[in-house]
Amino acid sequence: MRRLILILGDQLDANSPALTHADPHQDRVWMAEVTEESTHVWSHPQRIALFLAAMRHFRHHLTEQGWTVDYSELDAPENTGSLSFELTRTLEKHRPQHVVLVEPGDHRVRQSLLETCHHLGVPIEFLPDSHFLCSIEDFRRHASERKSLRMEFFYREMRQRHHVLMEDDRPAGGNWNYDSENRKSFGKEGPQNLPSPIHFEPDERTQEVLELVKRRFPNHPGSLDSFAWPVTRRAALARLRNFIEKALPHFGDHQDAMWTGEPYLYHSLISTALNLKLLHPREVIDAAEQAWREGKAPLAATEGFIRQILGWREYVRGIYWLHMPEYLEQNALGADQPLPDFYWTGHTSMHCLSQVIRQTLDTGYAHHIQRLMITGLYALLLGVRPKAVHEWYLAIFVDAVEWVELPNTLGMSQFADGGIMASKPYCASGKYIQRMSNYCRHCPYDPAQKTGPRACPFTTLYWDFLLRHESSFDANPRMKMQLRNLSRLSPDEKAAIHHQAELLRQHPAAQKPQHLSDPD
Numbered sequence: 001m002r003r004l005i006l007i008l009g010d011q012l013d014a015n016s017p018a019l020t021h022a023d024p025h026q027d028r029v030w031m032a033e034v035t036e037e038s039t040h041v042w043s044h045p046q047r048i049a050l051f052l053a054a055m056r057h058f059r060h061h062l063t064e065q066g067w068t069v070d071y072s073e074l075d076a077p078e079n080t081g082s083l084s085f086e087l088t089r090t091l092e093k094h095r096p097q098h099v100v101l102v103e104p105g106d107h108r109v110r111q112s113l114l115e116t117c118h119h120l121g122v123p124i125e126f127l128p129d130s131h132f133l134c135s136i137e138d139f140r141r142h143a144s145e146r147k148s149l150r151m152e153f154f155y156r157e158m159r160q161r162h163h164v165l166m167e168d169d170r171p172a173g174g175n176w177n178y179d180s181e182n183r184k185s186f187g188k189e190g191p192q193n194l195p196s197p198i199h200f201e202p203d204e205r206t207q208e209v210l211e212l213v214k215r216r217f218p219n220h221p222g223s224l225d226s227f228a229w230p231v232t233r234r235a236a237l238a239r240l241r242n243f244i245e246k247a248l249p250h251f252g253d254h255q256d257a258m259w260t261g262e263p264y265l266y267h268s269l270i271s272t273a274l275n276l277k278l279l280h281p282r283e284v285i286d287a288a289e290q291a292w293r294e295g296k297a298p299l300a301a302t303e304g305f306i307r308q309i310l311g312w313r314e315y316v317r318g319i320y321w322l323h324m325p326e327y328l329e330q331n332a333l334g335a336d337q338p339l340p341d342f343y344w345t346g347h348t349s350m351h352c353l354s355q356v357i358r359q360t361l362d363t364g365y366a367h368h369i370q371r372l373m374i375t376g377l378y379a380l381l382l383g384v385r386p387k388a389v390h391e392w393y394l395a396i397f398v399d400a401v402e403w404v405e406l407p408n409t410l411g412m413s414q415f416a417d418g419g420i421m422a423s424k425p426y427c428a429s430g431k432y433i434q435r436m437s438n439y440c441r442h443c444p445y446d447p448a449q450k451t452g453p454r455a456c457p458f459t460t461l462y463w464d465f466l467l468r469h470e471s472s473f474d475a476n477p478r479m480k481m482q483l484r485n486l487s488r489l490s491p492d493e494k495a496a497i498h499h500q501a502e503l504l505r506q507h508p509a510a511q512k513p514q515h516l517s518d519p520d
């Protein structure tokens, strides 16, 4: 055999450069389902099922195209359960002249494949990933030209380079960013006439996978019952079209809002399809821009959506490859608390956390602000070890792959990289959650109270967080206002906050100071 073409579970691109440069008559494709990828973190069953179902559909597509596919199924008796051992078996059997694949998205996987091929003396070639609009080299160049990185400047460069939402050399509408228009809450009435996202009934192939996952991973956290993610390109395109028509026009206004019992709101639910490479980011951006040009979506909504993909998505990938593998160990704030058990069950009296965690266990999904300002914020304020937070995010979200999850968790949400990703920590009290959602209306706590039996744990921990890190944030101009408010607290108030925060840390299960009476 001439070449063995490796297709990893998140590389399901029919136009992959690894395939377009190969010959079905001389080369073979290799794909493997391995237990290791579902157990190195305690993965949500929907996350496992998504990968396996999409891989099996892709195998079907490749075979129809005339490719010979060496495919290890998870429950095949000879499957060793490890990517490296499965590759070893195939290399020993077929002795290819060399191995080719697109750059993996995950540093751990890249190392493992590299070592396996070196060990067996088979040359391995990594091809650039054409599914991103900024190459790793271009991002390195961008980073080397500045003292500190900021997404906004990177994004402007990307808009110009790819001519997205541009009118000649100026941003469409005159502004680069319409963020200030995209922060509305739903007010008292709540969301009206929400579009229902298109769901995909599992076909026979997906059903088989669902049965397999149920059988093999019965104790993993989360439910499979609502599984309806797109696992083929055709379904992914249908989801994209559905979003552009029904939700994009409202995406901007309520991008940051949250509402009890409404997990999806106006979000696109395309991260899984993008991350598996069923959709190309350029086609998503073009579809959104076209909707705006045809007058079907306002500019603020379109720009807000495009910024997530052309800006944040490309930016976090650049940060990941610029700083791995050291990034994984960052802990700039010295956080050392364990992750509270309720993150795996949703059993807590804090309504916002209980809502978001239960929703995530049911669906494998939470939108960005739920991830950043509910589960992420609480872990930040409590002082949870960043690696434990990272492992939870990597496990529990259906769209989780390390290159995108890690910088979002460690950098943006936990400030563990000391400011590489974000210029200040995303820290806020319960009042932010009250403003952006209706969660507090159903909660026994009061977001306005810092101490006492009804104090909102977010609020107590917010002030405690500022107290604990006051000296390290002192020089950060973006923290000035928050620290000024802190300086207005009396020594007695500070002592009471510190005391109540300590009790919260000692009793993470209930997250209710045990000595305090029940809220009325």
Ligand code: FAD
Pocket: 266, 267, 268, 269, 270, 271, 272, 274, 275, 305, 308, 309, 312, 313, 314, 316, 366, 367, 368, 369, 371, 372, 376, 393, 394, 397, 399, 400, 401, 404, 405, 406, 408, 409, 412, 413
């Ligand atoms: P929409 O809200 O409709 O946004 C459109 C698209 O923009 C998304 O599909 C996604 O591809 C992209 N996008 C939006 N925000 C980001 C961002 N901050 N970084 C990168 N891309 C972004 N996204 C993942 O794909 N996988 C993850 O494992 C992941 N982990 C996260 C962990 C934390 C702590 C946080 C704060 C964010 C994380 N995100 C992750 C980013 C973001 O929350 C999800 O991409 C988004 O919620 C997916 O839902 P959606 O497709 O409905 O997105």
Ligand code: SF4
Pocket: 350, 351, 352, 353, 429, 430, 431, 433, 434, 439, 440, 441, 443, 444, 445, 446, 447, 456, 457, 458, 459
């Ligand atoms: Fe969450 Fe505090 Fe609001 Fe309760 S009061 S929902 S704990 S922010």
